[in-house]
Amino acid sequence: MEQPATCGQGLAAHAPLPAMLGELTAAVGTILELHIPALDLDDPNGRQEAEAYQKLMEAHRETADQLQKTAVAMRGYRHLPMARHDMKVLASRESLDAFKRFVRIEQDLLALLQARFEGDQEMLRSMGGEAA
Numbered sequence: 373m374e375q376p377a378t379c380g381q382g383l384a385a386h387a388p389l390p391a392m393l394g395e396l397t398a399a400v401g402t403i404l405e406l407h408i409p410a411l412d413l414d415d416p417n418g419r420q421e422a423e424a425y426q427k428l429m430e431a432h433r434e435t436a437d438q439l440q441k442t443a444v445a446m447r448g449y450r451h452l453p454m455a456r457h458d459m460k461v462l463a464s465r466e467s468l469d470a471f472k473r474f475v476r477i478e479q480d481l482l483a484l485l486q487a488r489f490e491g492d493q494e495m496l497r498s499m500g501g502e503a504a
Contacts, residue, residue, distance in 0.1 A: 380452025387446035394439030401432030 376382040404425045411418040411425075461467065493503035 378452065378454045380449045380454075383446045383452070384450035387443045389443075390439040390446065391443035394436045394443065397432050397439060398436035401429045401436060404429040404432065 376385050408422050408425050408429075411422045413419050413422060497503050
C-alpha cells in the first residue's frame with residue numbers, strides 16, 4: 373500500500389475502517405430489530421429478551437452513527453496542510469507500542485471476522501439464502 377504524502381491524506385485513507393465498522397454495527401442493529409417480533413411477549417422470558425434486544429439495537433445504531441460521522445470527518449481532512457513534526461516523538465517507544473497494538477488488533481479482528489464469516493455463511497444457507 374502506497375503511503376499517503378500528508379497526515380490529512382492518511383486520515384482520509386483510513387476512513388474506510390470506521391465507515392465499514394459502522395455499516396457492520398448498523399447491520400447487527402437491524403438483525404436485533406428484526407428478531408424482536410419473533411418473540412412471544414406473553415412469556416416473561418420473551419419480554420426480557422425483547423427489552424435486551426431493544427436496548428442493544430439502540431446502542432448499535434448510536435455506535436454506527438458515530439462511526440459514520442467519524443469516517444466523514446476523517447475524509448474531510450484530506451486537504452489538511454502538512455505541519456512540522458517532531459520525528460523523535462513519532463519514533464518513540466510509546467508510538468511504536470501503540471502502532472504494534474493497532475496492528476495486533478487488526479490481526480485479531482481479521483481472525484474473528486474470518487471465523488464468524490464461515491459460521492454466518494452456514495446460517496445464511498440454513499435460512500434459505502445464498503452464501504457470499
